[in-house]
Amino acid sequence: MDSLHRLLPWQVFTACGAALVLLCLFLPDGLVRAVLVAGVSVASAVATTVGARLHRPQRASAWWLLAAGLMAWALGDVSYTVCYTWLGWDTYPSVPDVFYVLAYPLIAAALLRMARQARPGADREGVIDAAILAVGFGLLSWTFLVRPALASLPEDLFAGLVALAYPVGDVVVLAMLVRVFAAAGHGSRAFGLLAGAAVFMLLADALWQYADAYAGLDDSWIDPVFMTSYVLWGAAALHPSMRRLSDPSPSSRHEFSPLRLAVLTAASLLSPGTLGLQLALGQQPQGWAVVISSAVLFLLVVARMSALLGRLREQTALLGDLARTDPLTGLLNRRSADAALERVRERTRREGTALVVALLDLDRFKDFNDTRGHPAGDRLLVGAASAWGAVLAGTGIQLARWGGEEFLLVASGWETGRVEQLLDDLRAVVPEGQTFSAGLARWDGQEATDRLVARADEALYAAKHAGRACSRTAALRREGEPVHPAG
DSSP, X not given: OHHHHTOOHHHHHHHHHHHHHHHHHTSOSSHHHHHHHHHHHHHHHHHHHHHHHHHOOSSOHHHHHHHHHHHHHHHHHHHHIIIIIISOOOOSSOHHXXXXXXXXXXXXXXXHHXXXXXXXXXXXXXXXHHHHHHHHHHHHHIIIIIHHHHHHSOSOHHHHHXXXXXXXXXXXXHHHHHHHHHXXXXXXXXXHHHHHHHHHHHHHHHHHHHHHHSTTOOOXXXXXXXXXXXXXXXXXXXXXXXXXXXXXXXXXXXXXXXHHHHHHHHHHTHHHHHHHHHHHTTOOOOHHHHHHHHHHHHHHHHHHHHHHHHHHHHHHHHHHHHHHBOTTTOSBOHHXXXXXXXXXXXXXXXXXXXXXXXXXXXXXXXHHHHHHOHHHHHHHHHHXXXXXXXXXXXXXXXXXXEETTEXXXXXXXXXXXXXXXXXXXXXXXXXXXOOEEEEEEEOXXXXXXXXXXXXXXXXXXXXXXXXXXXEEEOOOOOTTSOXXXXX
16 A cells, blocks of 8 residues: 555556556447547546646646647547547538647647747757658658548548648647757656657557548557557656756757667658658559659758758867867967967068067966965956956957966067067056066077077066066077077
């Protein structure tokens, strides 16, 4: 008895529903079986409503839409039982079709709402994926379900439109299910139950249409398939993980996974596959339907490739920025600064202009970190980089983080005296009342960039020994000193 008390509502509902599905397998066609199917359908709609009220998800609108769609379907089952099984009507279309056709847009809207909640904003890739599957399965439905069903109907436009609404509704629901998978994609139990419910519903509906189009086929075993979908709908709503189903999903979920590739590949092959199946069955091929669907699928695949290339370009640019810049300050990192300095040196050689580099080192930065903490030290580095960037804007001077609390300044076309004045301006805007020492070196027209920076570093140490908060300039290469040429 204690173990029964520990069962969760979704487990109780699933167990009872599974028992009723098994019971349906052994019941003959008739009023009792029809009432059983309609009862489980109503229970599914009620369970969805109870689940939405019990778990109170932050984004509950999708679940209320789903409950409305399932209630419309349940009303269709109830009216079908009354009209056809009890009263013996034989007219088509009739009252049940109103509720059945109404259920499709409500269920599709619920799934679309879940997809948009899981991935706010534009979802071009999800839309294309859904369209690829819709076109592929739409061709299958048209070839093997819609055309035979329309051919068996009397020449009644309204009846034809109602008959067409069922397979179209199935394709739309399938497309929305793909959008939910593309947007959410997480492995929660509620998502698995929801996907299973939609798949069983579409399977049962397709089997029903197939049995209706090809008279004489036994359709008594289709009811348990419908009932399975009803049970899964209710179980999905009652499962606690339904709260997270519509939560915005991490961007990592939107990767082009092997499963996604396999599904889209299979959907793209449905068009030639349908043609091959018709030929194998000795049927008259639907040439124009295959041509149109193939062309649409080709364009959708091209659009999907374009989207993937666009994402690849964005990620390449992002990786390039990460490789070039310092993640804390956003300035050029040391590797990029080395390359930039080499380019500036070559340009300076061609143009015959001056080139001055300066190494800036925040004074007593270790003490600042030890007394105020590393987060404060990071804020100082970021603040200094931002303040210096504002002063240097429009000057053409490049600033990079050289390492730790050191920064490299590259001034092309500037003489040493102007750079020293500029450093005084930079020293005045250092945040937190801090200061920096600087060492300058003017390129001698021959030396390599590493030697130029080394001389600036020597000048920096001279500034430190001179009491900090000052600048020192390295002397040009003395006569007889090795040149250390570039290369």
